[in-house]
Structures are given as structure tokens and as C-alpha cells.
Amino acid sequence: MTQLEELLATWIPQQRWFAGKGLPVDTVTVEEQHVIIPGVPGLRALVVAVGQGGVADRYQVLLGLRRAGTLGSDLRHASIGSCELALEGSGGTVVRDVYDGAHDPELTGLLLQRLAEDGSGRAVRFRRLPGVAIRRGLRSLVLTGEQSNTSLVFDEEYILKLFRRLWPGHNPDLEVTAALAGSPFVARPYGWIEADLADPHTGDQVPTTLAMLQEYLRSATDGWVLAATSVRDLYGSPEIAPADAGGDFAGEAERLGSATAAVHRDLARALPTDVLSPAALAAMAGAMAGRLHRAVREVDALAPYASALRAAFDAFARLDAPLPVQRVHGDYHLGQVVRTDGGWVLLDFEGEPAVPVAERQRLSSPLRDVAGMLRSFDYAARHQLIGHPRAPELAGTARAWAQRNREAFSVGYAYGGGIDPEKHQTVLRAFEYDKAVYEVLYEARHRPSWLRIPLDSIAALAG
């Protein structure tokens, strides 16, 4: 490994966006090192392959470079280290301080400028959507939070999402958001940054999204934060029924259901749709069972519920009604929706970030998203019970809050023109189980102290 790769081997696994937590890192290889903007050698887009257990995943690192010893205190928190590098034109090696360039507003300002110009470098291309103008000269701040990627907010006007885990091809977030441009339920897209990435199977160079620029919704409050506030309010006075509590969320849940149905309708209009044949249905159920099998291998605590989960997938495989499918959100939960002064807006159409893009682009039932959001109400109700001194006493209140909001969301979804979730229990149950299995793996890898949440839900669902 080069000195830079050695540094990255320590730094990458500590990042929130690193998907391979829990497994040792065997190899780190810088596959590509693009100078993003010709004439600006101190900003590079690295494609770094991280090998774990014989499989390599690729990540994007936006690398800032400074002369050794010149990284200011304002960027110390973003430091990756100091190393020898062979820089083009230097005729040998030089020592540089290297850091996470996403934290350097001088560098990220250049990205915004190039997006505004719709420019093409040699390897990295900047694209602006037709008919939009982008303001330059804004300063960025990195959003903090539980994110799979890294988002930069430019003076509360734009948000630039740097995709961290890279798969060859255009990111579904860009593809879907662009298809829904003009909808009041999505943040307006402005442009994107792309470069070619080799497809590991075919060797072909495929245009791949590195980042996406969108309107920043200033008045937005995260759905998860709103729901959590409602739950906290109720747990403060558990003798009150959720419907009578001051912070009741059911009205919002119902409106969210209707907004979700509207987005599903627009997605079905803008992008392909289909109806699944019995064979395709069985294949989808088989994929669910396969995910369960892999999750049980990694998380023992899931094993006691495996047969109940499999039975739900088998019932789904035997559905005797045709299943309409279309593009969906794919990783739908309360953290993916924001309440603005104009209503609910849906974000992050990337799908499950750990799944290959081709799989995420597959058509599915919109009930998959409904199931995702229903799971999220369960999460919102249960997560404040972790470590709560009165957890056993509050369990019934948690169930009542989740049930009330699940019902309200489903009513809103049907009222907003979506298929009535109440009338499709077999499909809904299979998708809820599948999502909960995904969450078991997600929590085991990223937030082990939250693993109880999906496990307890599975125990209750399967009970």
C-alpha cells in the first residue's frame, strides 16, 4: 500500500458513511485519482476500493491537499494525515497534508462554480439541469447527522450530496428526482457531478454520479425529529391516550400518507411500470428469503423468528392476484421526509445504499415504501425506550402511538389515491418483514445498541 492508502485504511473505517463496519479491512487501493478542476491540483476525487473478506467496495473521497504543515486549525478536524505523494509535474514525490475536502468551503465553492458553468473537465464532468440558474460564491457547511453520504449546505440555498459508496451508473436519487422535477413533493434538482467508473463485471467505463445539487428547503423539519417530539411528549404523560396528547402526530402521519400516494402516482406516470407474473413474484419472495438467510448467518438473535418470516415470504410467493410494480423510493422512513411550510417533501430516492444500483432500480410494489414508513413509526415509538428507566411500563403506550400513526398513514395513503394498505395485508406483511430483516443487519453493523428495535418488532410481528 502507498502512504496515502495506509492513511485511508485507518481513516475510512472511522467514517459514518463506511458501510463495511464490523468486518476487518484487508486492502485499500486508490483506483482513481481525478484532479476535479483542471489547474486546481489541491482538490481530487478519489475512488478507493476497500477489500473486506474477498469483496471490494468502492468509496468516493474528496481529497484536499495542502503543503506539509500548512493545514489550518479550522480544518484540523478533517485531517486524514500527512504523506508522500507522487504528484504529476513534480518529477518525484512531495509531502502533503491530506484532508476531507468536503469540509473546506474554499474547495467546495469551486464545485458550485463549476456546476453553475455546466463545465466539463477531462475526467470529471459538471452538469446543470436545463432551465436552471445556479448562484456562485456561496459558502458550504457539512451537515452532521446519521447519513450514508455527506451533504453540504450552501448558504441555506443549495444542498450538494456527495455519494460516498459508488456503484457504476447514475445514482437513482438523481434519476428519480430529475423525473419528478416540478413536483411539490420533491426538492428541486439543479445539477450533478459525474465521472466514468469501470464496471467490475464488464470492464466498461460507465458514467457514474459523484454528487447531486438540489434546492435546500430552509423551512424543513425532519419527519423523524417531529415524530420523536410527539413520542417524547406522550412518554412524559403516559396516562394520556395518544389521540388526546398535545403532540399528537396522527394528522401529520395522514398528510404524509397522502403525499406518499401522490409521489407514487407521479412516479408511475414518469417512469416504467409493469405487473409481476407469478414467476417474478416467486423470484421476489425468493430474494426476501435469501436476504433473511444471510442475515441469520450474521445475527444469531434472528434465528428463532426465521420460520415465521419465511412463512410470510411463502404466502407472498403464492399471491393469486397480479402485483402492479413501478419505481419506488426504496428506503422510505421518517428520516427521508421533511415537513416544510408547504407540506411534506420526500428526499433521498437513492434506495438502500448497501444494494447494487441495478437492484435498486428494479420495479417494486409501492406497498414496499408503505411498509418502510410503517416500520419507521415502530422505530420512532421504540427507540426512546432503549435505556429508559420506565421502559416496561411504557411499552403499551409505545404500541398505541405506533398503531395510531400507522393507521393514520395508511388512511392518508388510500385517501390520497394509493392502493389501500389495509386490503393487501399479505404483501404488506412480507415487505415489513423484509425491511425489518434489512434493519437487523443495518443496526448490527452501524448501531448495535439499536438492534433491539427491529428484533423486538419482529418478535411482536411474528408472535
Ligand SMILES: Nc1ncnc2c1ncn2[C@@H]1O[C@H](COP(=O)(O)OP(=O)(O)O)[C@@H](O)[C@H]1O
Ligand atoms: N433538500 C433538502 N433540504 C433540506 N434538508 C435536506 C435536504 N436534503 C436532505 N436534507 C436533510 O439531510 C438529511 C440527510 O439527507 P439524505 O438525502 O437522506 O442523505 P443520506 O443519503 O446520506 O441519508 C435529511 O434527513 C434531511 O434532514
Ligand SMILES: O=P(O)(O)O[C@H]1O[C@H](CO)[C@@H](O[C@H]2O[C@H](CO)[C@@H](O)[C@H](O)[C@H]2O)[C@H](O)[C@H]1O
Ligand atoms: O437514510 P439512509 O439512506 O442513510 O438510510 C439508512 O439509515 C437509516 C438510519 O438513519 C435506516 O433507518 C432506520 O432507522 C431510522 C431511524 O434512525 C428509522 O426511522 C427507519 O425506519 C429505520 O429503517 C435505514 O434503514 C438505512 O438504510
